[in-house]
Amino acid sequence: MKQPNSNPQSSVAQFKDHFDSRFARIAYHENTKTVLCELRAEYVPIEHFKDTFYRISELVKNGINEKFIFDKRALRAFHQPSMEWYFIVWKKEMYQYGLHRHRKILPQEPWFRKSVEIARKQIVQTYPDSIIDKLDIQYCETLEDAIAS
Amino acid sequence: MKTPPEAYLIFKEELKKAALEKEKLRKEYESRFEVMNTELLYLKEQILAQQQMMKTTITYATRLEDELSTLQKKIHQDLVQTKGSFH
Numbered sequence: 333m334k335q336p337n338s339n340p341q342s343s344v345a346q347f348k349d350h351f352d353s354r355f356a357r358i359a360y361h362e363n364t365k366t367v368l369c370e371l372r373a374e375y376v377p378i379e380h381f382k383d384t385f386y387r388i389s390e391l392v393k394n395g396i397n398e399k400f401i402f403d404k405r406a407l408r409a410f411h412q413p414s415m416e417w418y419f420i421v422w423k424k425e426m427y428q429y430g431l432h433r434h435r436k437i438l439p440q441e442p443w444f445r446k447s448v449e450i451a452r453k454q455i456v457q458t459y460p461d462s463i464i465d466k467l468d469i470q471y472c473e474t475l476e477d478a479i480a481s
Numbered sequence: 482m483k484t485p486p487e488a489y490l491i492f493k494e495e496l497k498k499a500a501l502e503k504e505k506l507r508k509e510y511e512s513r514f515e516v517m518n519t520e521l522l523y524l525k526e527q528i529l530a531q532q533q534m535m536k537t538t539i540t541y542a543t544r545l546e547d548e549l550s551t552l553q554k555k556i557h558q559d560l561v562q563t564k565g566s567f568h
Contacts, residue, residue: 375527409530412537447534450541 344368344475350391356384360391365398366479367391374408381414385422392429399433400426401478407439410447419455420462427463434469435478 347359347368355377357370367388376384388400423434438445456464472478 375523375530377523377526409527410534411526411530412533443538447538450537451534454537 344479351384351387353380353384355380358384358387358391360396362396364479365396366401367396367399368401368403368475370403371406373406375411376407376414378411378414378417381411382417385418389422389426389429392426392431397426397430399435400431401435401437401472401475403437403475403478405437405439408441408444410444410451412451415451416455416458419452419464420459423467424463427466432466432468434467435481436469436471437473437475437478438471 347361347366349357349359350367351358353372355371355373357372359368359370360366361368369384369388392400423431438448456462470478470481472481
């Protein structure tokens with residue numbers, strides 16, 4: 333039988349806090365070089381969104397660059413310019429620092445998931461030379477799945 | 482020169498305290514308004530972002546509808562042509 337959190341080295345509780353705000357929490361796991369970003373608000377203004385990701389960049393640049401887990405379950409509004417920046421600028425920069433594996437957790441609402449899919453397609457069409465196809469991106473349902481995958 | 486009556490000095494002191502309290506309240510309210518305005522701004526941004534999401538989704542759905550309609554017409558035309566051909 334499969335034991336939950338059978339690998340204690342990578343359970344959620346083992347993550348160390350790096351940054352905490354009203355909009356997001358960032359934690360990391362040194363051994364597995366995993367960064368976790370959990371959004372905490374229905375909407376994150378772009379200045380706070382960028383600030384959060386610059387703090388993640390600090391970790392990635394310091395070698396915590398094996399996997400990035402982005403938990404967006406709290407979101408109810410998808411801000412296209414923020415997502416474009418995240419997709420095109422941030423991911424590309426982090427790719428140069430060795431971050432290839434991205435795990436995402438979306439809200440359960442089907443309309444939100446569909447909107448994200450459509451917006452993602454648009455971004456890929458608008459920026460055909462992006463590095464998206466070089467990345468290992470997977471969508472997960474739980475943090476445990478994201479940590480394990 | 483006569484010293485002012487005690488009541489006047491007490492009144493003056495009370496007035497000074499009231500002015501300080503007024504200033505403190507003013508700053509407190511200004512700060513609350515600022516927080517509220519920021520929250521309102523965020524809410525406005527959130528509504529705009531949600532509207533944009535809806536717009537994008539509806540545009541996409543409309544395009545799919547058009548493509549489906551074109552495809553259905555093409556299938557119908559092909560069927561008509563197939564029926565009318567000699568085999």
